Amino acid sequence: MAVVFGKPSFVLEKGKNNPIIKEENIIVIGAEVHSKKASNKLIFMAQAVRKINIEKIQTIIYFEQGYSENMKTEFEKSVNLYNKNISIIRISSISQLISYINIGSIFHNLINIRIFPYKNNSIYKIKNIYIYSHGMPSRITFLLDWETYKVNHNIQSDEKSSANELNLTNYMNLNPESFLDGASIWSYACRTGLSSENNSDIEIFTWGEEESLAQKMADFLNINIYAFLKRSSYEDTWGSKLDRLSDDDEFRNYKKEEKKIDNKFIWQPQGAYRDVKAGDTPYGPPNCLCLFRKENSIAPTCETMHFPLG
Template sequence: MPQDSADSAEMRCPGKMENIIVLGSEQSYDLFWLKMMFLSPGFGLAQGSLSVPHWTHADRTTVLYVAEGYSRSELLALENLRSIGVHLEAFRSARALTTYINTREIDGERYDILRLLFICHGLPGVLDLNYEGGAFIKLNHGTMTAIDPNSFCAHARIYSYACRTGNSKWRESFSSLAQAEPENSLAQRMATHCGVPFHAFYTRTLFAECIRDPSDSDSISAAVARLRVGNEGSILTLSDEHEALPHAGQGTANRYVFFENGQVDEGTSEYSLWRKQGGRAMPVADNTPKGLPGVFAVFTP
């Protein structure tokens, strides 16, 4: 059943523990401001500069990610996590993802999952880890059953920062939460299947402030336009906080014409914004669909 808050009591697992952060690809917006919207908060959480409700330290931190659609410089930014001991591993299918979740073995050593967190695109009933990409990489009511509940500590938690994981209905307006049938949502199904609490939004998720303060947008775009002259295709240091990472073709052939024209005109096309310290904030609940609580709800087994 969904709740608005979680039990604050935390207990340690008897053996070694692992926190797993799963990052999807971003191939939908094709946008300077949003390309790194999954990698940036994931980076911050993995390095410890960001946190989420009831997050706690584990013996090992692993970041699993979909590489499709990212440029070399974008992935190299994520690779910096290796220097602080984070295990990074790319995956190309839902089966590869669930296999890692079920085995969690590196160099012959196996860990129990303490925290499992997803940052990716989502739709009602689906965590779409490669939305609008080539490979089909989805966790839904069917594929999630491949996850072995015995992979988790007794006091583990799962989190989704994808859109509408706690909502099972394709509607844009609700008169009550009951109309969204959260009891049939992917969040509830996974909580029940895995036997651990699942944190999720009923609404879409807002990533606008994860990488930059929106009030800085004009100065950031002006810096990109200025610094790229004579340095096209190179990483641009915009400030102590931000870099622009090259991504050939991005923002030049987008079906969202208002994005495409805006990027070319403002000088940000073919680059992606990156915050060198990782995300400045975790995503939050948006205000759509209308009529649903903007809370990070907890679904219990």
């Protein structure tokens, strides 16, 4: 697949019988217009580059808002360093994201190439989607605080943060037929597995996980959903406190490649040093990603968590 910028990733080939089903693994990156820390600006992009080094990824889709051209250039350069054949698609709205998931293109008027064969008589079905973004309980907020950011940076835009969420009101716009059997969505946003009513940091004994966005998507799409009930933490993206205090040669060599984009924002061409982890709050839920499956109880991926009774 060629590297593209908002163009269709695949060429349609009509009239073929017995198409070959191929898998597609996608990374989705939200805008970072919420945090004011320079070290946080590019954490979603950094985690995406790290994932490319670990998994076979065919497509990266990212929201452009808040990223300078220098940031986009450096990010895409890093992506191509590790995978020259990856498709890179810039978007500005969730409607484009949903369109790509459903038909394989951000252009709504094209034939659904997840159902009809195209180049080499192949149909691409989604195996994994990895999402790096901000989140609220049962909301993946791709443009969190965009209104404030627009005002502060004198940006003219009709897009609204509330209209660019994946949430309990629009998840059914996703097409279950786009996914392979046994497919997964991995949400590294905060609290995707927590019910929308649980918006507190006090200790939670009932989490409403059965009413969460994670469970609703698992039931509707009939796929695996991996999600945090706690806030997710990106604080170790550029290395943990222990890494910075250690004499580890690997980390020292990693730090040597660090640069600043636009004379301010930290970037590492090789991506994040460590993965996203569970944060501290809210108190009570598991300290790790949890697996949500259709009509099943959630399963934590860590072994030490005790679930509440009742």
